[in-house]
Amino acid sequence: MNNLKIEKLDNFGRGICYVNDKITFVTDALPNEVVNIKITKEYKKYNEAIVTKYVQKSSNRIESICPYYKECGGCNLLHMSYANTLIFKKNKLESIIYKYAKITKEIDVVPSKDFNYRNKVTLKIKNNKFGYYKEATHQIIPIKHCAIAETSINDFIKDIPSLNIKNGELVIRSNYNNELLLWIKTKEHIKPDIDYLKQHHKIVGIILNNKVINGDSSYIELINHQLFTVSYDSFFQINRDICSKLFKLINKYITPDEVILDLYCGVGTLGINASKEAKKTFGIEIVKNAVLNAITNAKINKRDNIYYMLGDASICLPKIKEHINTIILDPPRAGLDKTTLKTILEFKPDKIIYVSCDPMTLARDLNELKEFYNIDVIKGLDMFPYTSHVECFCVLKIK
Numbered sequence: 001m002n003n004l005k006i007e008k009l010d011n012f013g014r015g016i017c018y019v020n021d022k023i024t025f026v027t028d029a030l031p032n033e034v035v036n037i038k039i040t041k042e043y044k045k046y047n048e049a050i051v052t053k054y055v056q057k058s059s060n061r062i063e064s065i066c067p068y069y070k071e072c073g074g075c076n077l078l079h080m081s082y083a084n085t086l087i088f089k090k091n092k093l094e095s096i097i098y099k100y101a102k103i104t105k106e107i108d109v110v111p112s113k114d115f116n117y118r119n120k121v122t123l124k125i126k127n128n129k130f131g132y133y134k135e136a137t138h139q140i141i142p143i144k145h146c147a148i149a150e151t152s153i154n155d156f157i158k159d160i161p162s163l164n165i166k167n168g169e170l171v172i173r174s175n176y177n178n179e180l181l182l183w184i185k186t187k188e189h190i191k192p193d194i195d196y197l198k199q200h201h202k203i204v205g206i207i208l209n210n211k212v213i214n215g216d217s218s219y220i221e222l223i224n225h226q227l228f229t230v231s232y233d234s235f236f237q238i239n240r241d242i243c244s245k246l247f248k249l250i251n252k253y254i255t256p257d258e259v260i261l262d263l264y265c266g267v268g269t270l271g272i273n274a275s276k277e278a279k280k281t282f283g284i285e286i287v288k289n290a291v292l293n294a295i296t297n298a299k300i301n302k303r304d305n306i307y308y309m310l311g312d313a314s315i316c317l318p319k320i321k322e323h324i325n326t327i328i329l330d331p332p333r334a335g336l337d338k339t340t341l342k343t344i345l346e347f348k349p350d351k352i353i354y355v356s357c358d359p360m361t362l363a364r365d366l367n368e369l370k371e372f373y374n375i376d377v378i379k380g381l382d383m384f385p386y387t388s389h390v391e392c393f394c395v396l397k398i399k
């Protein structure tokens with residue numbers, strides 16, 4: 001198909017054009033570009049396509065700095081300038097929030113350090129080749145470095161062969177001090193060259209499946225003068241710069257002497273950060289190691305008024321019998337389940353601070369909450385630069 005004009009971007013950053021009136025999503029194409037395309041998948045209601053030739057390029061197009069970009073399934077906006085990715089995310093958030101929550105708001109996106117921001121990567125290993133999967137496949141794209149991963153992770157990548165893993169998965173996490181925690185998942189019997197690796201990298205722990213084979217099972221992260229123990233299987237925000245900005249943003253909306261609930265609290269980050277002057281804080285989390293980390297983290301940050309519950313949010317929440325002033329919510333991508341949403345509405349906290357990594361489920365939940373709450377603030381935070389993902393921050397106040 002020749003000389004097609006890209007009209008706009010979809011929510012994944014793909015260009016949209018029409019082929020015989022059928023919507024067609026084109027990878028690596030920008031608005032106003034004129035392109036020749038090849039349709040790669042045809043569905044009843046839409047096509048997917050790739051560009052075979054750029055007849056007219058957009059002035060917003062830049063050369064990707066990543067040699068794996070065309071094939072790797074990781075980033076999908078490396079052909080746009082960073083400033084343009086922020087405009088894309090602003091438009092995306094505003095349109096999703098309007099479409100699914102019927103809320104009209106100007107939504108600014110807080111920028112991030114743009115490259116080398118990821119403190120965690122998960123690499124797949126097949127027949128000694130390691131890398132990321134090609135988009136929508138299980139085919140490995142071998143890599144030697146990753147433009148969005150922290151420098152200490154990139155320094156380690158060249159030494160992955162010393163782990164002697166033929167098939168499996170490797171999670172590499174790095175902290176503020178460039179220390180690394182390695183989590184190897186494999187069915188094979190492996191013999192990593194630990195002495196060599198420890199001579200060349202600051203490795204705090206190596207976990208094989210669920211067993212510590214060297215050092216510790218956790219590392220320590222530092223955000224805004226607060227320390228957080230994070231075990232290999234606990235969640236932690238993947239962008240330290242944005243995590244720091246998120247902490248500051250949350251604290252703008254917290255007043256002294258509140259009773260706070262940190263729902264989906266992970267290792268306790270958001271609740272500990274917000275509770276310096278709180279009357280009391282509760283935390284609820286389903287991963288056991290994360291709750292154990294949170295208990296340790298409350299102690300090391302000198303919070304003696306935080307109480308954690310281990311279990312499903314929908315089951316633990318009704319056990320709290322006190323009036324909550326602020327609920328800080330940071331659920332997984334699926335957002336709130338119906339029972340939890342209903343219980344929150346029964347609790348009627350004065351304020352809800354909703355942090356979300358999926359604007360669609362956020363908009364769905366805001367649509368339910370808006371009958372009882374005014375949406376005071378919505379912001380985007382660029383937690384995942386050069387990908388189409390965006391973190392959201394909302395403050396809701398009771399009507």
Ligand SMILES: C[S@@+](CC[C@H](N)C(=O)[O-])C[C@H]1O[C@@H](n2cnc3c(N)ncnc32)[C@H](O)[C@@H]1O
Pocket residue numbers: 234235236237264265266267268269270284285286287290311312313314330331332
């Ligand atoms: C997006 S993370 C947020 C963690 C934490 N607020 C932070 O900033 O690091 C979501 C957390 O919810 C937890 N989680 C997932 N499903 C849950 C459930 N049904 N009940 C309680 N916690 C859950 C996950 O284990 C994860 O730690």
